[in-house]
Structures are given as C-alpha cells and as structure tokens.
Amino acid sequence: MASTRSDRATHPVLVASNRGPVSYTQDESGELTAKRGGGGLVSGLSAIGPDAGALWVCSALGDGDREAVRRGIGEEGVRMLDIDAETHSAAYNGIANSALWFVHHMLYQTPLEPVFDKEFRRRWAAYETYNRAFAEALAEEAADGAAVLVQDYHLSLVPRMLRELRPDLRIGHFSHTPWAPVDYFRLLPDDIAAQVLDGILGADRAAFLTQRWADAFTACCETVLGAGAASGTRVGVHGLGADADFLRERAHRPDVDERMASLREQIGTAPDGTPRRTIVRVDRTELSKNIVRGLLAYRQLLEDRPEWRERVVHVAFAYPSRQDLTVYRDYTAEVQRVAEEINARYGTAGWTPVVLHVEDDFARSLAAYRLADVALVNPIRDGMNLVAKEVPVVADDGCVLVLSREAGAYEELGEDAVVVNPYDVVGTADALHQALTVPAGERAERTKRLVSAATALPPTQWFLDQLHALRA
Numbered sequence: 001m002a003s004t005r006s007d008r009a010t011h012p013v014l015v016a017s018n019r020g021p022v023s024y025t026q027d028e029s030g031e032l033t034a035k036r037g038g039g040g041l042v043s044g045l046s047a048i049g050p051d052a053g054a055l056w057v058c059s060a061l062g063d064g065d066r067e068a069v070r071r072g073i074g075e076e077g078v079r080m081l082d083i084d085a086e087t088h089s090a091a092y093n094g095i096a097n098s099a100l101w102f103v104h105h106m107l108y109q110t111p112l113e114p115v116f117d118k119e120f121r122r123r124w125a126a127y128e129t130y131n132r133a134f135a136e137a138l139a140e141e142a143a144d145g146a147a148v149l150v151q152d153y154h155l156s157l158v159p160r161m162l163r164e165l166r167p168d169l170r171i172g173h174f175s176h177t178p179w180a181p182v183d184y185f186r187l188l189p190d191d192i193a194a195q196v197l198d199g200i201l202g203a204d205r206a207a208f209l210t211q212r213w214a215d216a217f218t219a220c221c222e223t224v225l226g227a228g229a230a231s232g233t234r235v236g237v238h239g240l241g242a243d244a245d246f247l248r249e250r251a252h253r254p255d256v257d258e259r260m261a262s263l264r265e266q267i268g269t270a271p272d273g274t275p276r277r278t279i280v281r282v283d284r285t286e287l288s289k290n291i292v293r294g295l296l297a298y299r300q301l302l303e304d305r306p307e308w309r310e311r312v313v314h315v316a317f318a319y320p321s322r323q324d325l326t327v328y329r330d331y332t333a334e335v336q337r338v339a340e341e342i343n344a345r346y347g348t349a350g351w352t353p354v355v356l357h358v359e360d361d362f363a364r365s366l367a368a369y370r371l372a373d374v375a376l377v378n379p380i381r382d383g384m385n386l387v388a389k390e391v392p393v394v395a396d397d398g399c400v401l402v403l404s405r406e407a408g409a410y411e412e413l414g415e416d417a418v419v420v421n422p423y424d425v426v427g428t429a430d431a432l433h434q435a436l437t438v439p440a441g442e443r444a445e446r447t448k449r450l451v452s453a454a455t456a457l458p459p460t461q462w463f464l465d466q467l468h469a470l471r472a
C-alpha cells in the first residue's frame with residue numbers, strides 16, 4: 001500500500017473531531033478573534049502536556065474559521081481543515097445532525113420521516129468526502145504507530161478510511177451519543193447502516209459512554225454485518241465524569257456571584273418571606289433534551305399541587321444550538337411559547353413561575369447550579385448528560401436530581417436520583433414534588449453519593465484511560 005506519510009508525520013497522538021478547541025470570528029474591519037473552548041478532550045490533551053507533540057485535527061465551521069485557515073492563522077497543536085462550506089453543511093447538517101443524530105436519539109416522527117431519497121444520497125456522498133478529508137489529513141500527520149482518537153458520529157467512516165491509508169496506526173473511535181437499538185438503527189438504508197458500522201470497525205477500539213450504548217453497537221454489528229464481524233475491534237466503556245476542581249473554582253469567581261445576585265432577585269421570596277425553591281435546568285436546546293415536556297410537567301405540578309404556587313420557580317436555561325436546522329429553531333420557539341403560557345396562566349405581580357434564559361452565559365449557568373434545590377435532567381435520550389453530574393458538585397446546599405432513565409448518567413447516578421420516564425409528564429410532575437419535599441438530611445446524603453459517582457472519572461483521566469487502552 002502506498003504510504004501517505006509526509007515529512008509532517010511527526011505526531012504520536014492525534015485527536016479528530018468536527019468541532020475543534022478554538023473558533024474564530026471576524027469583525028467588520030476583518031480582524032479575527034480566537035475563542036477557546038473547554039470540554040473533556042481539551043483537559044485530556046493539556047494533561048499529556050504541550051511537549052507530547054499531540055495534534056488536534058478539526059473542521060473549519062464558519063466563515064471566521066475559513067478565513068483563519070486561509071491566512072495561515074492557527075493555534076499550536078491544532079490543524080483546521082478548510083472543507084468547502086457546501087460539503088461541510090451537507091455532511092454536518094444534512095447527515096450528522098439530521099440523520100445519524102436522529103437515529104441514535106430516536107427522534108423521528110416515523111409516519112412521515114425519515115425519507116431516504118436521492119437528496120439524502122447526495123448528502124451522503126458529501127459526508128464521505130468530509131470523512132475522507134479527515135482521514136487524509138490524519139494519515140499525513142501521524143507518526144509511525146501513532147495513536148489516533150476519532151470522535152463521534154460526524155466521523156464514523158474515518159477509522160476504516162484511515163486504516164486503509166495507514167495500517168500501522170492505533171485507531172480509537174469514541175461515541176459521545178447514545179447508540180440506537182437494532183430495530184431503530186435499521187431505519188437507515190441497509191448499505192449505509194453497514195457502512196457506518198464497518199467504518200467504526202476500522203478502529204482497534206470502539207468506545208462508548210455507557211455499557212448500554214456499547215451493547216447496542218455490538219448488537220447492531222451482529223445483526224447488520226453478521227456474527228463475528230466485530231471481532232477485530234475491542235469495545236470499551238469510559239463514563240466521562242465532571243471536573244470537580246475546575247467547576248468549584250470557577251463557580252466561586254466574582255462574575256458568578258454577580259449573576260447569583262441578579263438571579264436571586266428574579267426568583268424572589270415566598271409569601272412567608274423565605275427564598276423560593278428552585279427547579280433548575282440548563283441545556284443546549286437540542287431536540288433530545290425534552291425541555292418542553294419538562295415545562296409541561298412543571299405546569300402539571302402547579303396545577304395538581306397549588307401549595308407550590310408562589311413558592312417555587314423553574315429556572316430554565318435553553319441555549320441556542322444548531323440554528324441552521326429549521327426543526328431546532330421551531331423547537332426553541334416552542335420552548336419559549338410554553339414558558340410564556342405558564343407565566344401568563346399562573347404568574348402574579350411578584351412571582352414569575354418560569355425564569356427562562358436563551359442566551360448562552362456560562363457564569364450564569366454556574367450561578368443557577370449553585371442555587372439549585374432540584375436539578376431537572378429529563379432527556380428523551382442522551383449519551384451521558386454532564387449537567388446531571390455537574391449540578392450536585394456545585395450546588396451550595398446540595399440538590400435533589402430528577403433524572404431520566406434514558407440518560408447515560410442514569411447508569412451511574414440512578415440509585416440516588418428521583419428517576420423518571422421522560423415521556424411521562426404526570427410522572428415527572430410527581431417526581432418534582434417528591435424532589436422538592438426530600439428532607440434536608442436525606443438530600444445531603446444523596447448529594448454526597450451523587451458527587452462521588454459523578455466525579456469518579458474526571459476528564460483528564462477519561463482521556464488518559466482511552467489512550468492507555470488503545471496502546472495496550
């Protein structure tokens with residue numbers, strides 16, 4: 001096989017993901033400003049140190065990123081791929097977020113969708129092109145026998161493509177989402193279902209956030225590709241945990257204190273003069289987060305148990321996500337509509353039942369975590385859900401977690417949470433009532449156990465474990 005190794009092939013550790021650790025925005029004068037992101041991969045890579053020669057390969061996402069690539073502006077240790085905007089949009093919006101995300105989170109309204117037509121096939125070709133661009137860049141940059149950690153459903157074809165270009169590499173693939181059960185996964189056209197699985201099976205290791213998602217992947221391989229098809233790939237589980245040290249330090253800075261003061265004002269005090277109780281949720285406005293049913297459950301609580309009126313506030317932060325997709329914009333509008341309806345129906349001169357914020361503000365999220373009496377995490381389906389792990393770590397007086405059994409975090413936190421079926425609005429309303437009435441002693445005990453489970457595998461260790469397992 002012809003080697004595609006170039007004289008750049010010096011990196012012993014590589015990470016590949018659609019969204020990179022930095023993004024650029026361009027102002028009117030043309031000046032570019034870099035914004036750095038956080039997350040598990042960032043802390044993992046910083047742990048192996050700047051001298052380790054790691055390289056992060058990611059895609060340019062917006063015009064600012066593309067301009068940065070063209071001007072040769074970049075961060076040490078990051079290579080951004082200038083994939084043509086139309087190809088990227090077809091791959092990212094058209095396939096990754098509209099097909100693969102929908103399948104793994106089981107989001108289709110199946111009487112009318114999905115429809116896998118010619119347009120879908122055109123997008124699929126773009127998805128292949130986009131995956132190939134990553135495989136080629138990685139093949140070019142990786143040192144002999146390097147470890148390559150490929151992230152998520154955007155890049156499911158990369159392991160196989162890269163294996164063909166560079167058989168010497170150790171390749172890992174990590175899924176940050178759930179994995180669909182067999183019957184649902186097979187909504188995909190057969191050849192495409194097979195290609196996705198075979199793409200990941202090009203890796204030495206395929207890893208997941210929970211055993212449940214790992215088992216679903218194995219079951220899909222057996223049914224779609226046949227028994228034994230996955231035997232060359234090890235399947236592993238790494239349950240990403242919360243970064244307690246970072247969160248606790250960050251949550252006690254002055255900007256968070258300021259936001260706590262203004263949130264406290266919005267929340268207000270109950271008729272008896274005590275601070276109102278809070279039900280807090282913080283999400284990106286993903287279709288999978290189930291924010292609307294959360295609001296409906298809260299409305300049911302106010303309806304069924306009028307004693308809570310004036311005494312509780314639902315603090316809901318729903319931050320913008322994937323606004324290029326119409327369904328996401330519609331969903332965001334529906335969240336706002338239902339929140340307004342609840343406020344119009346139940347609100348009084350001194351009480352706003354739902355405090356909804358839709359502009360992203362990390363300091364304000366931490367402020368809400370600190371004030372949480374109850375954390376509501378009720379996704380339809382979620383790979384892990386880090387909010388469920390973060391709130392107990394940060395909440396000033398501990399909190400009670402209302403948790404969907406369909407979140408990956410349920411595997412680790414289920415025993416100490418109040419567990420809900422995310423579709424059951426009446427059940428969720430009861431769970432909110434139960435959570436609000438847990439006695440202080442029990443709440444403290446539960447929080448202690450939640451924190452210990454939530455922080456069992458901090459991001460740095462999560463990353464290093466994968467690296468070690470891949471090299472083993």
Ligand code: G6P
Binds near residue numbers: 018019175176177322
């Ligand atoms: C969520 C998922 C990740 C995914 C990310 C992509 O956080 O859990 O699996 O990589 O979304 O989000 P983006 O904003 O880049 O579409």
